[in-house]
Each structure stands twice: as structure tokens, then as C-alpha cells.
Amino acid sequence: MTSTMMNRRIFIAKVASGCLVLSGIASAQTKARIWRIGYLGNTPPMNPAFEQALHQLGYIDGTTAAFEKRFSDGKDDRFPALAAELAKLKLDVLVVNTGPGTIAAKAATTTIPIVMAGVSDPVGRGIVKSLAHPGGNITGIANLQLELNLKRLEILKQAVPKIIRVASVGTWEPTVDTALAEQEATARTIGLVVRRIAINAPSEFDNVVATIVREQPDAMMLLPVPLTFRLRKEFAEFAIARRLPTIAWARDQVTAGILMAYGPSNDGIFRDAAIYVDKILKVPKPPIFQSNSRQRLS
Secondary structure, three states, rough: OOOHHHHHHHHHHHHHHOOOHHHHHHHHHHHHOOOOEEEEEEOOOOOOHHHHHHHOOOOOOOOOOOEEEEEEEEHHHHHHHHHHHHHOOOOEEEOOOOOOHHHHHHHHHOOOOEEEEEOOOOOOOOOOOOOOOOEEEEEEEEEHHHHHHHHHHHHHHHHHHOOOOOEEOOOOHHHHHHHHHHHHHHHHHHHHHEEEEEOOHHHHHHEEEEEEEHHOEEEEEEEOOOOHHHHHHHHHHHHHHHHEEEEEEHHHHHHHHOOOOOOOOHHHHHHHHHHHHHHHOOOOOOOOOOEOOOOOOO
């Protein structure tokens, strides 16, 4: 056998071997796992900052990930059914951005890792045992929005010193009632009288503003709940028309026309939530729960 023929056979063998290797790699890529990421929120769409952060981490909907999204459309009583529906989909992780939604998710599954994206007072609501050691299958970010209500009242008083009566508008659960009552008592020490006005559905907006008009407060505070965010344009138009100084809790509410807001960066919280998702999918154990107050003007 000549040297030329030997070299040719060696070359052909190497090429064939390389093809097999490449074929194996291609097959492995074809069979790459598609991560199933659940998202339970109040109103669509899924937070854009969260989706962008996941994309940067390599989780692309329809390619490397499949997003299963469910929204309550402002109706908290829908969360249990939506959480139960998501729990049946064999998710790799479930992201929730409301207190009632997280409570429903916790009841729906003890095996799917749950990431809270900015839930207020998770300890007081019984969602986790403590901030340092949450326990169970829940981790994520606490936004401490509830704790910032008193600071919002202080800012409102500084901005408009003459105000005395403040309408505090929102929905609240029995678990946060004590905290709100304590804040309202403390507000009296800075010369404010806070009157709570409940709104539990978008359809109640007209009745709520009629109550505010009747009671004639000097200012308004929108509590950090999904409904006051969803109705931000309506509340802004009302406040402007009545020349009612108003403080809220999210940047988008100011963009809608509310006078001012104070609270954590919602987009920042969701970018952090994407990091938690990535860690959960890449390591055996969820990361340690951390609080994240992000106390800066939103």
C-alpha cells in the first residue's frame, strides 16, 4: 500500500469521525431542554424588563424557554384557579408579582420553585417564615412597599404643608390591617388624619371618587396595590380635575399624571427576579431569600 493511499484513508477516516462528532453535537442541540417558566400576574403583559433580562440570560420564548402566562385582570379571587392551572403544567419555575397571587401559588404547589417579584410584607402575610430563612419552595424579592406608606405621607406633608385630611385609597387584606392602623396613628403626630377608602374592583372607581368628593380631603395617597396601578390614568385625571395633591408608589403613575411617587424600581425588581430564575434553573437549590427595599424615588 502506497504512502499516498494511506494518507487518503487516514484523511477520510478523520473526516468521517468529524462528521459523526458534529452530528452528535447537532443532535444534542436539537434535544436541548426547553425550560417551562410560569408567570402569574395581575394584568398583561408580562413585565418587559423581566422578559428582556431573561432573554439576556439565554431564556428565549419559543426557543430555549416556554412562557406560561396567566393574569387575574384585577380580580384577586381568580388567583387560586390560575395558580392551580399553572401547577399542573410541570413548570420548572413560577414567578409571581402580587401578594394574593403568591399566597395562591403557595397553596397550589409545594414542589415547583416559586419566585416572588416584589411582594410586600411576605412574613406578615404568612408567605415565608422569615426574610433570612423563607423555607419551603418560595424565594425572591420583598419590595417593602407597605412599610413605605408612612414615608409617602411624610413626603406629601413636606410638599404641601397645609394638608390635614388624606384619603388613602386601595385594597387591603386582614393581614396588613394592623400595619396600616399603626401607620395612620403615627401620621397623626405629623398633623395628618388618614381616611381609608376601599376599592376592590375597577367597576368601583366611580363610587370611590364620589366618596372622595363628598369627604373633601386635602390630599390623596394611592396604596401600593395592583388596582391603583391599573387605574393610574383614571386617578390622575381625577386628581388633576379636583386639584388634589396625590402621591403614589410607581414611576408609571407619575407618567400617567399623578403628582409624585415614592417606591422601589419595579423594573429593577423584575431584573433581579430573572437572576433568581436563572439560579434556580442552573443550581440544585434555590438562592437564599433576600429582601430588597430599593428605597429611592420611583
